[in-house]
C-alpha cells in the first residue's frame with residue numbers, strides 16, 4: 001500500500017504537466033470528522049489537472065502527500081498563532097524551518113510552497129480587533145525568517161482578508177474605504193505587501209451577499225447575460241464578481257496602491273444547508289466564474305487584468321466547519337466529503353467530467369435509524385442531542401433533507417452521529433431508540449452518508465518522508481545517468 005502510493009508520487013513528479021487554466025486553484029480544508037486521506041486527495045487534484053492548492057495550516061501529512069506533485073501550495077498560520085510570532089523571531093524561525101524549509105530542500109522542487117498565509121481572515125468583523133495588534137509584527141517576523149532561510153525569493157508572505165474589511169461610503173456611490181478601526185493596520189499591511197512584491201489576498205463571497213442585500217437578483221451573482229446592470233463609480237456592472245473585485249480595486253487605489261496584484265483567496269457557492277445552496281446553482285455560478293476568468297476580460301476598472309490567481313472555496317465538504325455564519329458552511333465542496341464530483345465544471349481537466357476520488361475505503365454498509373417499534377415521544381430530544389455533536393445541516397430549511405418527514409429526520413440525525421463515531425454500537429443507542437440496519441435509508445434527494453474509513457494505518461504515515469527523499473535522489477541520479 002505504502003509502496004504503491006509513494007511510487008505513484010514519484011511517477012507524478014516525472015510527468016510534465018500539461019498547461020491548464022492559468023491561476024485557478026482550490027482551497028483544501030481538513031475540518032472533517034473523517035477526512036479523505038491526503039494521498040487520495042492529491043491523486044484527485046492530479047487527475048483533474050488542478051495545479052494550485054491553498055491550505056489552512058501546514059499539516060505534515062498533507063505536505064508530505066503533496067511532495068513531488070508539482071502542485072503549487074499556500075501553507076497557512078492559524079490566527080491563534082499570530083501572537084507568538086509577533087513577539088518572537090525565534091518562534092517564527094522554527095515555524096518556517098519546520099513547516100516550510102523542511103519540505104523545500106532539494107532545490108525547491110520537493111513541495112512547491114509559493115505562499116505563507118499569515119492568519120486566516122484575521123480582520124473578520126466577528127473577531128473584533130483581537131488579532132490587529134499582532135498581525136503586522138507576525139508577518140514581518142515570518143518574512144524575516146524566510147529571508148534567513150534564503151526562501152524569500154520563492155515564498156511570498158500574504159494575509160488573506162475578508163470582504164467585510166471594506167465599506168461603501170455613506171455618502172456616495174463611488175467611495176470605498178476600510179472599515180473604521182482597520183485603516184491604520186490595513187495601510188501598514190499594504191505597505192508591507194508592496195515592499196515585498198506580495199499580492200493582496202481577499203475573499204469574495206457572492207453567496208453571503210444575497211442573504212443580506214435585498215433587491216439584487218440572483219442572476220447578478222450567477223453571471224447571467226440577461227441581468228439588469230448595476231452602476232458603481234461611473235461604471236456599469238453585469239455581475240457581482242466584477243462589482244466586488246472593483247470595490248477592492250477602488251479601496252486599494254484610494255489607499256495609494258492602485259496597481260497591487262489581487263488574488264481571490266476564496267470564492268465559491270455552497271450546495272446544501274440553505275435556500276439557493278444547490279448543485280444546480282453552484283454549477284451555474286462556477287461555469288460563469290471560470291468562463292469569465294478564462295476570457296481574460298478583467299473588470300471595468302482592471303480591463304484585461306483578471307485576478308493573479310483565484311482559489312475556489314472549496315475542494316471538499318467539511319462536516320466540522322463552524323456553522324456560525326450558516327448551515328451551508330459545511331457544503332462548499334466542488335466534491336463531496338468522499339471526493340465525488342457534485343456537478344460538471346472545468347477546473348483544468350477540460351470538457352470532460354471531473355474525475356472522482358478512486359478506491360475510497362468506507363466504513364461498513366451499516367446505518368443507524370430510529371426504531372419505529374419504540375415509543376418515540378422522546379425521540380426528538382435525542383435527535384437534537386445527536387445534532388449538537390454530529391452534522392444535521394442537510395435538515396435545515398432549504399437543505400437536501402429538509403422535506404423528509406418525521407421520524408426519518410430523526411433517523412438522519414441518529415445516523416450522522418453513528419457514522420461520525422465510527423459506527424460504534426454504543427453510538428446508536430439513544431436510550432434504546434436507535435436501531436442498526438444494513439438497508440440504506442437514503443432517499444432520492446437526501447443521502448444518509450457512510451463515513452470514510454480512517455484507521456491510523458491508512459490515513460497517516462502512508463509515506464515516510466526521509467525515505468521518499470532518498471528514493472527521489474536515487475531516481476534523479478538514475479535519470480541523469482540514463483540520459484548520458
Ligand SMILES: *[C@@H]1O[C@H](CO)[C@@H](O)[C@H](O)[C@H]1NC(C)=O
Pocket residue numbers: 086087088133134137
Ligand atoms: C508585538 O511585538 C513587538 C516586538 O516584540 C512588541 O513590541 C509588541 O508589544 C507586540 N505587540 C503586542 C500587542 O503584543
Ligand SMILES: *[C@@H]1O[C@H](CO)[C@@H](O)[C@H](O)[C@H]1NC(C)=O
Pocket residue numbers: 057058059060094095096098099
Ligand atoms: C509548524 O511548526 C511549529 C513550530 O516548530 C510546530 O509547533 C508545529 O507543530 C508545526 N506544524 C504545524 C502544522 O503548524
Ligand SMILES: *[C@@H]1O[C@H](CO)[C@@H](O)[C@H](O)[C@H]1NC(C)=O
Pocket residue numbers: 169171172
Ligand atoms: C459627501 O458628499 C459631499 C458632496 O459630494 C461632499 O462635499 C462631502 O465631503 C461628502 N462627505 C463625506 C463624509 O464624504
Ligand SMILES: *[C@@H]1O[C@H](CO)[C@@H](O)[C@H](O)[C@H]1NC(C)=O
Pocket residue numbers: 177183184187
Ligand atoms: C486612512 O489612512 C489614510 C492614510 O493614512 C488617510 O489618508 C485616510 O484619511 C484614512 N481614512 C480614514 C477613513 O481614516
Ligand SMILES: *[C@@H]1O[C@H](CO)[C@@H](O)[C@H](O)[C@H]1NC(C)=O
Pocket residue numbers: 210211218275276
Ligand atoms: C433565493 O433565491 C430566490 C430567487 O431565486 C430569492 O427570492 C430568495 O430570496 C433567495 N433566498 C435567499 C435565502 O437568498
Ligand SMILES: *[C@@H]1O[C@H](CO)[C@@H](O)[C@H](O)[C@H]1NC(C)=O
Pocket residue numbers: 215228
Ligand atoms: C428594486 O428593483 C426594481 C427594479 O427591478 C426597482 O424598480 C426598485 O426601485 C428597486 N427597489 C429599491 C428599494 O431599490
Ligand SMILES: *[C@@H]1O[C@H](CO)[C@@H](O)[C@H](O)[C@H]1NC(C)=O
Pocket residue numbers: 230231234235236
Ligand atoms: C447606469 O449608467 C449608464 C451609463 O452610464 C446609464 O445609461 C444608466 O441609466 C445607469 N443606470 C442607473 C440605474 O443609474
Ligand SMILES: *[C@@H]1O[C@H](CO)[C@@H](O)[C@H](O)[C@H]1NC(C)=O
Pocket residue numbers: 375376377378
Ligand atoms: C409514550 O410515552 C409517553 C411518556 O413519555 C406516554 O405519555 C405515551 O402514552 C406513550 N405512548 C405510547 C403509545 O405508549
Ligand SMILES: *[C@@H]1O[C@H](CO)[C@@H](O)[C@H](O)[C@H]1NC(C)=O
Pocket residue numbers: 375376377378
Ligand atoms: C421520556 O423522557 C422522560 C424524562 O427523561 C422520561 O421520564 C420518560 O419515561 C421518557 N419516555 C419514554 C417513552 O422513554
Ligand SMILES: *[C@@H]1O[C@H](CO)[C@@H](O)[C@H](O)[C@H]1NC(C)=O
Pocket residue numbers: 403404445
Ligand atoms: C423534496 O424536495 C425535492 C426538491 O425540492 C423534491 O423533488 C422532492 O419530491 C421532495 N420530497 C418530498 C417527499 O416532498
Ligand SMILES: *[C@@H]1O[C@H](CO)[C@@H](O)[C@H](O)[C@H]1NC(C)=O
Pocket residue numbers: 380383384387392395405406409410413
Ligand atoms: C423532525 O421533524 C419534526 C416534525 O417536522 C420536527 O418537529 C423536528 O424538530 C425535526 N427534527 C430534526 C432533528 O430535524
